[in-house]
Amino acid sequence: MEVPNQQMNMSTSVKPNIDVSVVLNMHREGPFIKATLASLNACAQTARAGGLKCELIAVFDRSDESTIKVFTESSIEGFAKHKVVHTDVGSLGLARNAGIDHASGEYIWTADGDDLVSSNAMLELHRLVSAKGPGDYVAYVNYLVAFGEIFFVSKYFDGDHLTVADFAMDHPFVSRIFIKRSVFSKLRYIDLRLTEGFAYEDWEFVTRLRREGFQFLVAPDTAMYYRQRPQSLLRQANGLSAKLIPHTPLFEPKWYAEELARERSRIGDWQSFVQMRHDIHRSSAIQEVMSSPQLRADLLRANLIDPEVDLARIEGSHSHIAVPYHSDHWGFALAEAFEIVGDAAFTDVVLLPWLNPGGGEKYILQVLQELADAQPESRFLVLCGEPAQAHGWSNRLPRRSVLLDVVNAFPTLNDEARDKLVARLLLATTSPGTRLHIKSSVFAHRLLDTYGSVLLTHFQGVYYRFSDGQYVWENHKLTYWSTLRLLRRDLPRLSKVICDCASIARRDKERIGLAHERYHVVYAHANSPRPSSFATEPRKRLLWASRVCGHKRPELLARLARKLKTIFPDVEIDAYGSAEEGYDPRVLFDTGNLSYLGPFESFDSLPLENYDAFIYTSELDGLPNVLLEAMAARLPVVAPDVGGIGELVISGKTGFLIADTPDDEKLIDRYALAIRDLYDDWDATRHLATSAKELVDRRHSYAAFSSRIAAVFGITNTPVQVKEEPVLNANP
Numbered sequence: 246m247e248v249p250n251q252q253m254n255m256s257t258s259v260k261p262n263i264d265v266s267v268v269l270n271m272h273r274e275g276p277f278i279k280a281t282l283a284s285l286n287a288c289a290q291t292a293r294a295g296g297l298k299c300e301l302i303a304v305f306d307r308s309d310e311s312t313i314k315v316f317t318e319s320s321i322e323g324f325a326k327h328k329v330v331h332t333d334v335g336s337l338g339l340a341r342n343a344g345i346d347h348a349s350g351e352y353i354w355t356a357d358g359d360d361l362v363s364s365n366a367m368l369e370l371h372r373l374v375s376a377k378g379p380g381d382y383v384a385y386v387n388y389l390v391a392f393g394e395i396f397f398v399s400k401y402f403d404g405d406h407l408t409v410a411d412f413a414m415d416h417p418f419v420s421r422i423f424i425k426r427s428v429f430s431k432l433r434y435i436d437l438r439l440t441e442g443f444a445y446e447d448w449e450f451v452t453r454l455r456r457e458g459f460q461f462l463v464a465p466d467t468a469m470y471y472r473q474r475p476q477s478l479l480r481q482a483n484g485l486s487a488k489l490i491p492h493t494p495l496f497e498p499k500w501y502a503e504e505l506a507r508e509r510s511r512i513g514d515w516q517s518f519v520q521m522r523h524d525i526h527r528s529s530a531i532q533e534v535m536s537s538p539q540l541r542a543d544l545l546r547a548n549l550i551d552p553e554v555d556l557a558r559i560e561g562s563h564s565h566i567a568v569p570y571h572s573d574h575w576g577f578a579l580a581e582a583f584e585i586v587g588d589a590a591f592t593d594v595v596l597l598p599w600l601n602p603g604g605g606e607k608y609i610l611q612v613l614q615e616l617a618d619a620q621p622e623s624r625f626l627v628l629c630g631e632p633a634q635a636h637g638w639s640n641r642l643p644r645r646s647v648l649l650d651v652v653n654a655f656p657t658l659n660d661e662a663r664d665k666l667v668a669r670l671l672l673a674t675t676s677p678g679t680r681l682h683i684k685s686s687v688f689a690h691r692l693l694d695t696y697g698s699v700l701l702t703h704f705q706g707v708y709y710r711f712s713d714g715q716y717v718w719e720n721h722k723l724t725y726w727s728t729l730r731l732l733r734r735d736l737p738r739l740s741k742v743i744c745d746c747a748s749i750a751r752r753d754k755e756r757i758g759l760a761h762e763r764y765h766v767v768y769a770h771a772n773s774p775r776p777s778s779f780a781t782e783p784r785k786r787l788l789w790a791s792r793v794c795g796h797k798r799p800e801l802l803a804r805l806a807r808k809l810k811t812i813f814p815d816v817e818i819d820a821y822g823s824a825e826e827g828y829d830p831r832v833l834f835d836t837g838n839l840s841y842l843g844p845f846e847s848f849d850s851l852p853l854e855n856y857d858a859f860i861y862t863s864e865l866d867g868l869p870n871v872l873l874e875a876m877a878a879r880l881p882v883v884a885p886d887v888g889g890i891g892e893l894v895i896s897g898k899t900g901f902l903i904a905d906t907p908d909d910e911k912l913i914d915r916y917a918l919a920i921r922d923l924y925d926d927w928d929a930t931r932h933l934a935t936s937a938k939e940l941v942d943r944r945h946s947y948a949a950f951s952s953r954i955a956a957v958f959g960i961t962n963t964p965v966q967v968k969e970e971p972v973l974n975a976n977p
Contacts, residue, residue: 266350274358275311284361289323338434338446404461410576444486599633617643630688746889770950771873
């Protein structure tokens, strides 16, 4: 509906030549509309006095009756005409587009239903942009004065103070944009309604303007009075969404990195540019506003319209400069990350804490290698997100892989900044439907906590479900809950949950009871070490080979050795393994019948023929690779009944399964009894070892694993000859 305002003395048959169309979006701002319209009307009157003709496009998107009623009863004579547009889209971006489609002005100025503006804003914005020569320009007010629940004053600067990295890091301006209407024939706001996913249609739109080469201007001594209230759209978006805009052309890797390089070249003296940004942070936006006769008078005018614009609170509030102080923030690091990983799209992304020897890492590497063999076009981006001095297994990655250690590559960033970088990097270097392989870790869980609503919609999330941590409370072994809580939240969005044993999948089913079809048990394939010949007579020497760390219980091995020394003095134990920080194996294993022989490269590299059996002491596990390898080598296994070990080690059939207990003394006694049984009937032990090898050869063969991966991932394993690419290790 179009309504000419009678104060303009215009015939209804004559369309005025409109300079500026104010597109005002309203939803449920009834109590605030009077103040908003009074402010806009004063602004339009000032513009009219300066020779401009302005129209108001009032857009009601699912608005309540009170908002519409207050608008209808308000005076807006400063505008040459106004139009009323009703929409039912539930989206600020789409509602803005609807209003713009009904506008006739040369310029568009967007507005929201609960904010005020300085009376000179529209006139000064028009003067600034219209005075420019050929080119694409967009203009903003100089200051944002926040009032209501929170008070502060922000100052904004033109594009000469900014880089493309700053547009990536945050919205560098206010939401209200002044721009030629013709721009919207090419660029439109997108639909970013309130959801758990993406947000901020105004910031998203600005990144596309920056990509198109627009110049960003700020009109001096103009202001927006920004109401802070609990139910504002921004507050709702901040509370509900992932606080992330979608991928836009600004984040195309090659262009982004090259544009930042071009900016550095144009700036020339980079240190002077950095110093200039530092210097403006020494200024006070509040002092500038209060010392400006124009703005001081307008603040008073705003207060007379709405006393919530509390001048005393504003004067005593804090000042904010919208130009970033730091010139090494994550937006700059993003360009480095793009240069490291390249601009070719990845088919698979892998989130790991680090890539060092470990059962979980080995299992995931097996899956990745199988995918690489079955799909020669695949490319892998492997991100390690927790501190590590090195990544000892980087050489085991499939061909066509890029490893990025985001901690060591960007040591000056904190976790929050690195996670923002990672989220942007992933969206920029992948297509929707790319596989995201997730190993449980602080890094991966933190990333999903913040951005899971976005990432698990964009990607096919593949979560590798290994064992949970445990703790002892009043002689009970209890389970840590972090992974369970994540699965309860994210299971509906995950594509697959892959377990290396059925026990874990079964336990999750009992505890969660949902999405059983997403769980897939894929038994690891065992490397085939040379089978040791089973000795006619026992050698009285046992093997322990694990990481020397907390959950592998090396201290239990030391206590077991002392126990054996008293009842089987001729039995000795050799221990191998890399020690984690805080563990000194030479002190820990300082008993006469227990020898620490250092780290080992692989299980097959150990002198397996010297041993009668393999001892395993872990307090938690899925289905450990090391047990598969021991059984494949025909070494009898003595292991605790934790995780999925009982699916492999079956007492009396394939090994010696120790009933778990939080009482270490009882546990050591049970190990000692199993070792006694092992030696008491050596012929029966030989049969156990043979049966165990047969089980591993059948269920954990490469053929069985390959077939299962093909079924789970829906691929056809058809070898294709392709030119191989090397593994790129960004941080060796």
